[in-house]
Amino acid sequence: MRPRSRDRRLENAQEAAGNGLLDRRVFMKGGLGALATGAFMAFASTEAGAAGPPEIPAGMKIAGAPLSPYGSPATYEREVTRTLIRSQPGTTGAGASRTPLEALEGIITPSGLHFERHHNGVPAIDPAQHQLLIHGMVARPLVFTVASLLRYPMVSRIHFLECSGNSGAMYQPTPPALTCGQTHGLVSCSEWTGVPLRLLLAEAGVDPRADWILAEGADAAAMSRSVPMRKAMDDAMLALYQNGERLRPENGYPVRLFLPGYEGNMSVKWLRRIKVTDTPTMTKDETSRYTDLQGDGKSLMFTYPMEVKSLITRPAPGLRLTGPGLYELSGIAWSGHGKIRKVEVSADGGQSWAEAALSPPVLAHALTRFRIAWKWNGAPTVLKSRATDDAGHVQPTRDRLIAEHGANVIFHYNAIQAWGIESSGEVKNVYA
Amino acid sequence: MRPRSRDRRLENAQEAAGNGLLDRRVFMKGGLGALATGAFMAFASTEAGAAGPPEIPAGMKIAGAPLSPYGSPATYEREVTRTLIRSQPGTTGAGASRTPLEALEGIITPSGLHFERHHNGVPAIDPAQHQLLIHGMVARPLVFTVASLLRYPMVSRIHFLECSGNSGAMYQPTPPALTCGQTHGLVSCSEWTGVPLRLLLAEAGVDPRADWILAEGADAAAMSRSVPMRKAMDDAMLALYQNGERLRPENGYPVRLFLPGYEGNMSVKWLRRIKVTDTPTMTKDETSRYTDLQGDGKSLMFTYPMEVKSLITRPAPGLRLTGPGLYELSGIAWSGHGKIRKVEVSADGGQSWAEAALSPPVLAHALTRFRIAWKWNGAPTVLKSRATDDAGHVQPTRDRLIAEHGANVIFHYNAIQAWGIESSGEVKNVYA
Numbered sequence: 025m026r027p028r029s030r031d032r033r034l035e036n037a038q039e040a041a042g043n044g045l046l047d048r049r050v051f052m053k054g055g056l057g058a059l060a061t062g063a064f065m066a067f068a069s070t071e072a073g074a075a076g077p078p079e080i081p082a083g084m085k086i087a088g089a090p091l092s093p094y095g096s097p098a099t100y101e102r103e104v105t106r107t108l109i110r111s112q113p114g115t116t117g118a119g120a121s122r123t124p125l126e127a128l129e130g131i132i133t134p135s136g137l138h139f140e141r142h143h144n145g146v147p148a149i150d151p152a153q154h155q156l157l158i159h160g161m162v163a164r165p166l167v168f169t170v171a172s173l174l175r176y177p178m179v180s181r182i183h184f185l186e187c188s189g190n191s192g193a194m195y196q197p198t199p200p201a202l203t204c205g206q207t208h209g210l211v212s213c214s215e216w217t218g219v220p221l222r223l224l225l226a227e228a229g230v231d232p233r234a235d236w237i238l239a240e241g242a243d244a245a246a247m248s249r250s251v252p253m254r255k256a257m258d259d260a261m262l263a264l265y266q267n268g269e270r271l272r273p274e275n276g277y278p279v280r281l282f283l284p285g286y287e288g289n290m291s292v293k294w295l296r297r298i299k300v301t302d303t304p305t306m307t308k309d310e311t312s313r314y315t316d317l318q319g320d321g322k323s324l325m326f327t328y329p330m331e332v333k334s335l336i337t338r339p340a341p342g343l344r345l346t347g348p349g350l351y352e353l354s355g356i357a358w359s360g361h362g363k364i365r366k367v368e369v370s371a372d373g374g375q376s377w378a379e380a381a382l383s384p385p386v387l388a389h390a391l392t393r394f395r396i397a398w399k400w401n402g403a404p405t406v407l408k409s410r411a412t413d414d415a416g417h418v419q420p421t422r423d424r425l426i427a428e429h430g431a432n433v434i435f436h437y438n439a440i441q442a443w444g445i446e447s448s449g450e451v452k453n454v455y456a
Numbered sequence: 457m458r459p460r461s462r463d464r465r466l467e468n469a470q471e472a473a474g475n476g477l478l479d480r481r482v483f484m485k486g487g488l489g490a491l492a493t494g495a496f497m498a499f500a501s502t503e504a505g506a507a508g509p510p511e512i513p514a515g516m517k518i519a520g521a522p523l524s525p526y527g528s529p530a531t532y533e534r535e536v537t538r539t540l541i542r543s544q545p546g547t548t549g550a551g552a553s554r555t556p557l558e559a560l561e562g563i564i565t566p567s568g569l570h571f572e573r574h575h576n577g578v579p580a581i582d583p584a585q586h587q588l589l590i591h592g593m594v595a596r597p598l599v600f601t602v603a604s605l606l607r608y609p610m611v612s613r614i615h616f617l618e619c620s621g622n623s624g625a626m627y628q629p630t631p632p633a634l635t636c637g638q639t640h641g642l643v644s645c646s647e648w649t650g651v652p653l654r655l656l657l658a659e660a661g662v663d664p665r666a667d668w669i670l671a672e673g674a675d676a677a678a679m680s681r682s683v684p685m686r687k688a689m690d691d692a693m694l695a696l697y698q699n700g701e702r703l704r705p706e707n708g709y710p711v712r713l714f715l716p717g718y719e720g721n722m723s724v725k726w727l728r729r730i731k732v733t734d735t736p737t738m739t740k741d742e743t744s745r746y747t748d749l750q751g752d753g754k755s756l757m758f759t760y761p762m763e764v765k766s767l768i769t770r771p772a773p774g775l776r777l778t779g780p781g782l783y784e785l786s787g788i789a790w791s792g793h794g795k796i797r798k799v800e801v802s803a804d805g806g807q808s809w810a811e812a813a814l815s816p817p818v819l820a821h822a823l824t825r826f827r828i829a830w831k832w833n834g835a836p837t838v839l840k841s842r843a844t845d846d847a848g849h850v851q852p853t854r855d856r857l858i859a860e861h862g863a864n865v866i867f868h869y870n871a872i873q874a875w876g877i878e879s880s881g882e883v884k885n886v887y888a
Contacts, residue, residue, distance in 0.1 A: 051609035051655065072597035078589045078729060084676050088577025089705070090548035093537035095568040097526070098709045100583055101702050105525035116522035129649040129697040130612035132564060136527040137701065145520025151532055157510045165504035177483035177784040180562035180815050180825050217561040223483065244516050265561040267699065269569065270533050273521070277530045297510060352609040383612050385817045393612050 041378035043371040044399035048381035051352065051397055097136075106137055107206050117145020118245075120187065122209030125335065126342040129354065131182070131383075131391040133212035135267050140274045141187045141210065143245035143309075147294055151278040154242070156262075160300035163229025170264075170278045176219040179261060181284065182390045184358045186211040186330045188287035188314060192434030194422065194441075199453040203342030207453060208335055208441070211358070213391040214275075216282050217265035221298075222257045230300055238305040239281045242296040249290045249314075250304035251283065255328075259284050262295065284389040285360030286328045287436075289314055319430020329360030331438040332419055334367050334394070334411035345449035348402035353380070356391045359413035364392040366412050371398055373406035373442070373456055380409070400445070406456045407443045422455060473810035475803040476831035480813035483784065483829055529568075538569055539638050549577020550677075552619065554641030557767065558774040561786065563614070563815075563823040565644035567699050572706045573619045573642065575677030575741075579726055583710040586674070588694075592732035595661025602696075602710045608651040611693060613716065614822045616790045618643040618762045620719035620746060624866030626854065626873075631885040635774030639885060640767055640873070643790070645823040646707075648714050650695035653688050653730075662732055670737040671713045674728040681722045681746075682736035683715065687760070691716050694727065716821040717792030718760045719868075721746055751862020761792030763870040764851055766799050766826070766843035777881035780834035785812070788823045791845035796824040798844050803830055805838035805874070805888055812841070832877070838888045839875045854887060 038047045072078075097104065106121035121140040123133055140146075151170040159165035190210035193200040200207050225237075230253070237256050241247040251260070263271060263282040271277040276293030283291050289309065304310065304326070316324040334357035339345055357364045363386055368377040380394035394409070412418045420428075422439040429436075444454035470479045504510075529536065538553035553572040555565055572578075583602040591597035622642035625632040632639050657669075662685070669688050673679040683692070695703060695714040703709040708725030715723050721741065736742070736758070748756040766789035771777055789796045795818055800809040812826035826841070844850045852860075854871035861868075876886035 051652075053654070070599050072589055072591060072599045078587065078599075081585070081674060081728075083579040083581060084674055084678060087547060087676050088549045088574065088579040090577060091538070091540050091551055091553040091572050091574065092706065093540075093553070094529070095538075095570070095704050095706055097701060098583075098703075098705050099580075100710075104701060106523070106527075108523050108525075115519060117520045119523055121523040121525070127702075128700045129610065130647045130700050132647040132700045134567060134699050134701045138527070140523050142520065142523065145522060147515040147520040148531075149515060151530075153513070155510065157504055159504060167502050167504045167510075175778070175783065177827065177829065178561065178786065182817075215562045215564040220483075222485070242513060242516055244519050246516060267566050268560045268562050268564045269529060269536060269566045270559075271530075272527050273530050274524065274527055278532075296513075346607070351607065354610065385614070385819065387817060395609065397609065 041370065042376035043405055044401060045369060045371045045378040046397035046399060048379055048396050104137070106139065107209065109206060115144070117142050120210060122205050123212045124203070124205040125209050125337045125356070126204040126340040128337070131213050131356070131393050132267065133214060135214065135272050135275070138212040138214060138272070138275060139187065139210045141288065142243065142274070143247055144243055146273050147243045148273070149242060149278060149294060154278050154296070156279060156296055156298070158224060158228045158298045158300070161231035161234040161302065162300050166228045168224070173219055173262060173264060173279060176223060178217050178219055180215060180217040182213065182215045182387050183282070183284045184211055184213040184389060184391050185288045185291060186358070188289060188327070188330070188435040191437040194437050194439065195426070195431045195434060199455050201453065204335065204337055204340035205342065210288070214266045215268065216261065216263045218261040218263035218282060221260040221262055221281070224262065225256060225300070228300070234300045234302055236301045236304050238297070238299040238301055238307070239292040239295060240297040241292045242294040247289065247292055248305065248307040248309055249292055250307065250310060251290060255283055255286070285330060287314070287330055290328065314435070316429070316435045317432040319432060327436055331436060332359035332361065332411050332413040332417040333357065333438040334409040334419060335441050336369070336407055336409050336443060339445070339451045340443055341451050341453050344451060345400060345445065347449065348400050351398045351400055352395055353398050353407065354393065354395050355409050357394055357409070357411035358391050359411070359417065360389065361413050361415040361417055363388045363414045364411055365414045367394040368410045369396050370408045371405060374408050377410065402447060404447050405445050406454060407445060408440050410440050473802065474808035475837055476833060477801060477803045477810040478829035478831060480811055480828050484813070536569070538571065539641070541638060547576070549574050552642060554637050555644045556635070556637040557641050557769045557788070558636040558772040560769070563645050563788070563825050564699065565646060567646065567704050567707070570644040570646060570704070570707060571619065571642045573720065574675065574706070575679055576675055578706050579675045580705070581674060581710060581726060586710050586728070588711060588728055588730070590656060590660045590730045590732070593663035593666040593734065594732050598660045600656070605651055605694060605696060605711060608655060610649050610651055610696070612647060612649040614645065614647045614819050615714070615716045616643055616645040616821060616823050617720045617723060618790070620721060620759070620762070620867040623869040626869050626871065627858070627863045627866060631887050633885065636767065636769055636772035637774065642720070646698045647700065648693065648695045649697035650693040650714060653692040653694055653713070656694065657688060657732070660732070666732045666734055668733045668736050670729070670731040670733055670739070671724040671727060672729040673724045674726040679721065679724055680737065680739040680741055681724055682739065682742060683722060687715055687718070717762060719746070719762055722760065746867070748861070748867045749864040751864060759868055763868060764791035764793065764843050764845040764849040765789065765870040766841040766851060767873050768801070768839055768841050768875060771877070771883045772875055773883050773885050776883060777832060777877065779881065780832050783830045783832055784827055785830050785839065786825065786827050787841050789826055789841070789843035790823050791843070791849065792821065793845050793847040793849055795820045795846045796843055797846045799826040800842045801828050802840045803837060806840050809842065834879060836879050837877050838886060839877060840872050842872050
């Protein structure tokens with residue numbers, strides 16, 4: 025080991041904010057990593073005794089497992105699953121399962137781990153029997169089979185989907201003692217492919233006086249939402265594929281509505297009906313549910329775009345630090361208003377902030393992965409991230425969010441998240 | 457129905473090349489689709505008898521299936537699998553399985569359908585036991601555990617991976633009577649996240665006289681390839697995550713080398729050793745295998761980047777057209793040299809060509825989805841696609857590829873693919 029050389033390199037690395045946050049370019053080509061022999065060595069590797077080939081493990085002496093028609097995760101990763109937190113009493117299919125964000129990297133969520141939120145379970149739909157009706161204020165009502173939808177022109181886009189109830193437990197007076205994914209995992213991101221809704225509406229011929237559509241699902245809850253015509257004619261799609269293959273059952277197979285950036289429940293799954301209307305339909309799902317009760321007793325309705333938000337996912341509750349030294353902080357940011365413009369990170373509880381590196385591609389209405397180097401001195405501290413979108417929205421503090429909206433709701437929580445780092449390396453959800 | 461109005465719209469739509477290829481903007485906002493009531497109706501929908509809500513299907517009257525910890529595809533999609541075409545006699549794990557390209561959309565391949573090519577099966581590796589050695593011409597040999605690798609700085613990128621033997625059957629004198637995926641499905645595309653190899657090499661301290669590395673896998677074939685130091689220090693990564701979650705076993709769990717754009721076998725799976733060397737090691741896998749025997753009896757060695765290539769995947773063998781009318785042709789293009797600059801499509805066997813629309817994001821060393829509208833008159837014809845990358849490489853004709861390289865090889869086939877359309881709607885692989 026050559027600790028002197030290593031330490032000098034690290035000590036010379038430019039600190040971008042207090043308590044050890046380093047410039048975001050430090051690991052890029054030409055940065056510290058490309059130059060410093062042994063820069064990380066104190067934590068991440070051991071010197072090999074000999075320079076020869078390593079011992080042959082037993083697994084190299086026997087033929088491996090065969091090819092398979094459809095693959096599964098490694099058995100050693102079997103604990104990386106969605107977490108079912110709560111459900112309606114007496115039911116099995118009403119509730120939510122959450123994506124284990126702290127176990128994932130990049131921006132794509134594998135479809136098997138995409139969050140779920142169902143109101144009466146996942147219907148088993150035979151695509152040969154399923155029909156979609158477009159009716160109401162149209163020149164002619166039309167019925168589409170799945171086979172006919174598959175023949176229409178399509179678009180593909182990478183988009184997040186977030187339940188409006190995501191992070192709802194953060195409105196509670198004490199921070200939830202859960203993993204990052206258990207608290208915030210009602211957000212996922214996939215490549216969605218489907219038919220622009222405006223093409224199908226054009227087929228039916230929309231009455232110029234129509235300002236809304238009603239979208240209804242074929243589940244036993246008949247999940248139904250009103251959508252402004254402007255969104256329907258803009259970037260709304262009828263999604264048929266998710267991450268390359270046909271939709272998963274729990275994501276609306278055989279066809280779902282997808283509204284980029286809007287609260288998840290509006291992207292109605294198992295879509296069976298679109299009615300063109302002149303007013304919102306005021307369904308149960310937009311009156312008794314999915315309205316946002318404010319501190320003054322009034323409710324906000326039709327709160328569509330999910331606000332700008334970010335999370336450090338590594339480290340985060342569910343993971344732990346293994347001692348002082350150099351780390352890379354990694355996280356996700358997103359906004360229903362467009363692209364992420366920047367993410368700032370603080371390692372001193374918000375006293376100072378440094379800009380993180382955004383991993384390309386940075387796409388509208390998609391998760392964006394951010395990363396920044398941090399040299400932890402081993403003392404307790406608080407990590408935070410703060411995202412800004414390209415419409416200029418900035419994540420609020422929790423205090424400000426609650427001052428503005430109260431704590432009667434569980435919806436649209438997007439405040440800056442604080443992770444407390446203890447000297448043991450434990451990571452806790454804290455209000456700080 | 458108002459066929460007169462529909463027909464006029466379509467007849468007025470600008471033809472961009474012979475035999476019904478329409479301008480690539482025709483389905484975009486402001487194009488034909490936004491204007492023409494009933495533009496597609498002849499093929500894709502039926503008028504509804506009544507304007508009221510549709511009948512309630514039985515599935516809406518019973519509670520649906522429960523939430524699940526890890527999801528799976530719909531049972532109705534159970535035939536969408538990888539196809540195992542051939543194997544070494546007497547073995548189960550030596551061979552290849554192919555991605556069903558004609559059943560997929562977008563650019564992400566779900567990990568369960570990523571192609572496989574193994575030389576002696578998939579080893580079962582306990583990540584707590586696995587070690588990676590970096591040795592040879594370094595200041596100090598190092599051993600990395602998987603836990604230590606997971607602490608290093610990471611990058612995420614969407615990249616294709618293509619086996620150099622992909623499409624090898626196309627060198628045969630008669631076109632293979634297989635689906636698109638069975639012929640060309642040794643290519644897939646994922647979001648890969650991992651540690652830049654240059655960071656780990658810097659840790660070990662590379663001797664300035666070293667020009668190569670040897671990468672060795674922990675499978676029973678000890679798959680081994682030499683990689684130029686320039687690539688190792690450029691964009692090579694040690695991939696730990698695929699499409700958000702940890703690598704799948706058949707993709708190298710717990711860690712694989714990933715070399716963007718290079719032939720797939722060089723991205724050594726189950727990586728256990730990197731030896732820094734001054735010359736290529738001349739392993740069995742780069743002398744007896746993965747060399748390209750040319751028509752003149754000489755062999756090309758170290759043919760790294762996969763050449764520019766494209767395929768129409770819809771329609772393609774495995775699918776069929778359902779009668780004359782308007783279609784969207786959809787396909788994928790990629791190049792190991794960089795980004796796709798354009799894809800041209802012909803509907804008259806190559807006499808005339810129109811430029812397809814590229815679906816963003818268009819990324820370096822990634823699949824790019826292209827689409828174009830086509831009005832089929834019902835007569836037999838031949839569809840082709842021709843990709844150009846941003847380095848200026850253009851897909852050759854099959855005749856030219858074979859004239860240059862001969863037909864002794866099965867590797868690096870990238871010629872323009874012709875699909876014969878029969879009046880029945882059947883789609884066949886043809887040499888045309």
